[in-house]
Amino acid sequence: MSAAAELIRGVSLVKRFGGIVANDTVEFSVVEGDLVGLIGPNGSGKSTLINMLTGHLPPDGGEVVVRGHEMRGQAAHLYAAMGVARTFQLTQLFGRMTVLENLLVPGLTRPGSTWRSVVQQARSTLDFLKLTHLEQLHAKNLSGGQQKLLELGRCMMLEPAILFLDEPFAGVHPHLRDQLITRIQELHEAGRTFVVVDHDMESILRLSKRLVVMARGRKIADGPPADVREDQAVLAAYAGS
């Protein structure tokens, strides 16, 4: 692992909500080409960690470093500009904008982008996600699974170095879930780096090359999925939850 290939690093991240420590000195780093599964019981601090790593929540302690740049105090859109894309636990689309417009927004924020090239890129993204026939529909009218796909497409339009997917399989029909997994795998093979948070253990194990486990705001395991599954601390955390 060369330092140059490191895309994002959370250094001793701390976040408190009132008396609750949601993240307690968490170290987390992702290198180029990784496909990390991030799991843990409810309330273990996964989403808080992602929110800090993508600039949506300021840490109370520690530092986020994106491609060697310290991001202290930077707004979320600057993380996006640095190639950090994300989806949300509860899908957050631009509901009363069309499917195509949802993709144009991130595309047009890229410096030097032109309408023509972004529309072209958006159409090929829709084609990749098999959503072309819905192009002119308002995003709020899509089914839950289609919305998850569109949110993934919106990330892709940023041409990101790393994608954080927060519970992409929650509430998604198995057929669409398989489609989503296939799309993620294809994107990964094309060189994209992913961090996927989910409770669907089967999907996570199918996808990830590296598994990170959190419990009570701390990282308790980090390694190849086969090793992590045998880890006593992980078994205890899940049995205890």
Place this chain on the structure above:
Amino acid sequence: MRGLHIYILLAVAALALVFADRLSSYWMHVAIIAMFYGILASSWSLLAGYAGLFSLGHMAFASIGGYTSALLVQWYGIPIPVGMVAGVALCCVLGGLIGWVCLRMTGPYLAIFTLGFSEIVRIIFATEDDITAGMAGLHVERLFSTTSRLPYFYVAFALLVVSLLLMGVIVRSRWGLFLRAIREDEQAASASGVAVARFRILAFAIASGFAALAGSFYGHYIGILTPSIGGLDFMAVLVVMTVIGGMERLPTAVGGAFVVEFLLEVLRGYGQWRLPLFGIILLLTMRFARNGLLTPLWLRFVQLGEPRAVAATALRDVPQKDPAQ
């Protein structure tokens, strides 16, 4: 024939300009005031309809623009257009400042904040009567020395057209797309790379500038300014106009201003009873046609002369069923 609606609009505009002198002085005044409201409604639509920033301080900026221009012309004898530009510039800066102060506010919090701001402005204008002549009204130098309203009609027309063209360019550009994204979901917009704070401030600055343009024209047309122009009554009329027309499009907002101003005059015989009538129309609009009463008509008008398939796309605002179900 593509773009037929544009030719129709151009033809109507040309007819309005050619036959304007046939209007009675009274109806010409009504038309001028309707165009004044048209600038205000479209700029408020940019802020509240496109960016989702439901500000109740829009008329305060109109009054600041009006007083700034009037006082600068009075004190320094500068040409009226220069005074109007100064009013617009000041309100762009002040609007941006208000936008910055309430960056973290949305919905009712933003509405109450901007309402408070507009009341402060109104009370300052009312109490500082050494400068503003207070409730007695500030005499403002008129734009033209003639008693005819015709030149004012042309100026109002030009200001409305230029405002709509400028705002039209903005809402059709990527800025317009970003503003709508911010309206829909600020967090998702920032995750998509939109500089949310910058665009919120920008929306306030631009909309306030156009409000000031309308306000300064109003002062130099009527010849007198009172603090009430920045009050809640004017703001309520503006909200009624924009919401009834359709606040998410500039043309429907202007249409709302025209229709309501026209009806206010036609129904003048009913005195105060016409106001509850507009209240009821507003309630019905919010309940049954939240995109405004004119939006469906406008969408049909835009598709005139378009091939059928394109027309179906233009009507995409009509709620559609989920094809996956």
